[in-house]
Amino acid sequence: MDAILDILEDLKPGEDYRTRTDLVDARVLDSLTILALVSELEDAFDIIIPAVEIVPANFNTLSGIWDMVSRLRAADL
């Protein structure tokens, strides 16, 4: 989870990613930031994030992002 936090801090610093639950709904993560985040996550975790995963539920919280990454990693094994 810390690796994801580092990526988020690098992309858009200054947000409290550990506690926020509205990262997409409050447009902290807009579509362009999400695209950059997807690119970073794919490189960092050696996964492919398909378009179907680009939904608010997967990006509103840090834990939601982590759950998505974990699920895609498990599915790839």
Add this chain to the structure above:
Amino acid sequence: MESYFSVAMLGVILPLTVLLYQLVPPRVRPYVLLAASCVFYASVSGVLIAFVLLSAVSIWLVGLALSSLDRQQAAARAAAADSDARRAVKRRYRRYRRGAVTVGVAVNIGLLAVLRYLPHFVPAGGVLDISGIGVPMGISFYSLQAVSYVVDVYRGGVQAERNPLRLALFLSFFPQVMEGPISRYGQVGTSLSAGRPITVDGLWSGSVRIMWGLVKKMVVADRVNVLVKTVFSDHAAYDGGVIALAATLYTLQLYCDFSGTMDFAVGAGRIFGVTMPENFRQPFASRTAAEFWQRWHISLGAWFRDYVFYPVSLSAPVKRVTGAARRVLGNRVGPLAASGIALGCVWLGNGIWHGAGSQYLLFGLYYFVLIWLGGFAGLAGDAICGRMGVSRSGAAWRAWQRVRTLAVVVVGELIFRASSAGDALAMLGRLVGGFTFASAVDGTVLGLGMDAADFALVAVAILVLAAVGRARESGVHPLARLCPAPYAGRAAVVMTLFLVAIVFGAYGENYQPVDPMYAQF
């Protein structure tokens, strides 16, 4: 083309369907909706209903194929010896599944392209001239729904449907087949086939919504029709002031006609227990062009976002471009620059979806440039205001953004309504170079199909629409508030709206009712 707000629909098809739907057992109700949809479709497009059924069969077969491949893949992975073998299975079946979904998309986009666009590009009387077949009603809408179904099954977002008749109903549901909204199977599939009983609540709230749409169509859209047609059909005869007026009234007309039709779709769906997606959300409160498209024809924008923008952005070549742009230009400017590729695809597709005319390509290009460059301008503005310590969150700034966006939208609709890109550019040229209030001062505008009373009524309608929009923006739905528990009160609201449409509606020898404006797309 027949409007949803016709005596045939409001007086015969809808009431008869409601009656029959309620009388039959729940498991038969979806088939009543399908039968009503087929009758309505055939009454407008005749034998062309075969193309809707062909689309339904195609996506049914592709859905079943994808489902079967999923089962085969699961069995093959379970039998695989190690993770390498499982990955190999996954790769193999990914190819098969991509092949299946490609067939589904190609069939439906192919039918759309051939029936809708080919006649524009082949010589009349030639071997490929199929203009005699005609264009099936709503093909641009149901084809996108068909594509969304096969892609959603491919992505795992929805289960493949085993009953082809349910898919036929999904594509042809009569309140939405003519102009949308472009719904997804995951949104409406279950409720369409649930056969829920009609409730008093659903009947009245649906009726109120339909009557609200009727008011917008008859009082506003039909009233401004003659002026809009007169000016756009002979624009060279008018100065920039009249063209600005016609473009503004056309924007209002399109909103009232299209959102009014959506009120019918949502209201009729509500009667049958089906929650249709909303297609408009106070579009004129938008502060940017990008925001406007999140509030106007929402289902089309969402379709392009989910099935074009994200897939293109997340394709391997574009991701490489995005990564390189980020390294060179940084985390904000880099992705924005690279997003131009996907955004270009979206707006090219959006323009072509509306038609083969050059004005639609110009319309797409206009919004592509505005939204893409607007992103850079927004970043630059943030940086400059941040350094200067200027706030851009004040009421005055927000008001300016709304006025600016409204002007941008009116120009866009002028391009959209023009007969060609050349006509649009000529009108824009006169708007800039020949703007004058002379026609308003000398009374010319009162001879274009609207008298002073018409203008006054439209002004009042704008104030009412603005007040309703402002309330809804604040989270209050005035029509819902006007529907207190007593059913007599709700009936009074429906009757009042109906009377408003009858008393203040524009019909008779001085007016020409507008055909359903989005049904041509």
